[in-house]
Amino acid sequence: MSDSGSEASDTMIVTLERTTVAVRRETVEMAKIRDYFDSVYQIVAAVIGQQDAGFAGPAIALYRGMPSETVDVAAGFPTLRPVESSNGVAAQQLPTGLAARHIHRGPYDGLADAYGTLLAWMERHDHTPGELYWEVYVTEPTPDARPEDMVTEIVWPIAPRE
Template sequence: MDIPPEASSPEIVRREEVPTAVVRATVRMDEISQVFDRAYPLVASTLEQQGGRPLEAIGYYPSMPSETIDVEAGFTTAAPATDEGDVVVSSLPGGDVARLTHLGPYDTLAESWERLGRWVAEQGRRPGRGVWEVYVSEPTPDSDPATLRTDIYWPLES
C-alpha cells in the first residue's frame, strides 16, 4: 500500500474528554452515508437553537462493526448541549489515543485504520474500545476526493 506523502505518521497523543451532540444509529455499512446526511444538518440546527454552535464534524463508532455498525454522527461542542428529539449529548473519550491523518476519499479509510492498528501493535500498546473520525475537510460536489482530510483516533488501554 502506498502512503501519500501528505498523510501524517501515526502518533500517540493525550486528549481530554470532548462533549459532542450527535444522532445515534445502528445501520448496515451501505446505509452509513444516509445517517451522516441526516445527522449533520439536524445537529447543527439543534445546536444553533440552543445557543451553541457546531465545532468539528465527527463520526464515533463505539464498537467494531459486524453486519451492522453503531455510529454517533454529529459535532464536537464547546459546552454540553441538551438532548432534543433525535439529537443526544455524548462525548469523545479522553486519555491516550493513537492518531493518524488520512488524506483521500472516504472509501479508502479502511486502509488508514489498518495502518493505525498495525502501528499501535508495533508500539506494544493495546487498542481500547470505540474509535472516531474528525472530518476536517467538508466534502462538496466540487471537492476532489483525493484532497479530503480525515483525522482518525483510536483510544489506547492504560
C-alpha cells in the first residue's frame, strides 16, 4: 500500500497493491466474535506454516456487509505465496486500486466510532465505499498489551464510479 495523502491525518486515500491473503471465512454471531478471532488466527497460521507460504504482514479481518447480530468475516494473514485450501483456510486476493484508510489508535471498542469517522470522511469527499473492507491489526493483541496502545488500520476500497 502506498500513501497519496498527508501523514498528519488519520484518514487518507491510499493505493492498494496486489496482496494475497490466507483466510478462513465464516458467518459469526457478534457476541462470539472474540472467540472466533482467538481460534481462527491459530488455525490460519498453522496452515501457512505447514505449507511454507510465508507471512507477509500482520493479522487482518475482512468484512462483507455491515454487521448486525451476525457478521460475514474472513480472518487471517497476508502471505508471500497463496495457500492451497485446507482446514477451511483459502487464498484470496485483496482488491487493488484506491481505498480510504483510517488509522485508529486505542482499544477495539472504539472501532465503531472510527468506522463512523471513516464513512463520514468518504461521504464528504464524494467516495462510495466498496462491498469488501478490512482491518489490519498493526499491533498484535497480547495478554500484556495495553488497549490504549493498539493501532488498527481500517481499509475501505472505493467503489468505481459508474
